[in-house]
Amino acid sequence: MAQHILVLHGPNLNLLGTREPGVYGRQTLADINTRLQQVAQEHGASCTFFQSNHEGQLVDRIQAAAQDSTDFIIINAAAYTHTSVALADALSAVDISFIEVHLSNVYKREAFRHQSFLAAKAQGVVAGLGGFGYEAALRFALTN
DSSP: OOSEEEEEEOTTGGGTTTSOHHHHOSOOHHHHHHHHHHHHHHTTOEEEEEEOSOHHHHHHHHHHHTTTTOOEEEEEOGGGGGTOHHHHHHHHHHTOOEEEEESSOGGGSOGGGGOOSSGGGSSEEEESSTTHHHHHHHHHHHHO
């Protein structure tokens, strides 16, 4: 069971609640993080949250996870999912289990969103469940 979970949010997720609510919903990033922290605490665990619009900062945070007792990573790399070999390499380098999360069902969207550089290395992928997708990933981490 994971005790220390790192939740990474990629570019534009800081705009949740106002950015294309028909696609991404009305929940804010703060709403999602608050719910995840509640669920983690109910299980005696903790979450650390990090959001960045910059690929290098996300890579740096993944690398830091190898040194800070992170047991599991939940990552919504957003657009970087489909473009970033650097994020995939960082996740491989730290050897920490992770789940890839997407608020929308990427397979109902543009074809370029069907390709993920992270999925082949992920323990699982959750897509299309809105903010609950993060909670589903967290509950998995807490029980495995």
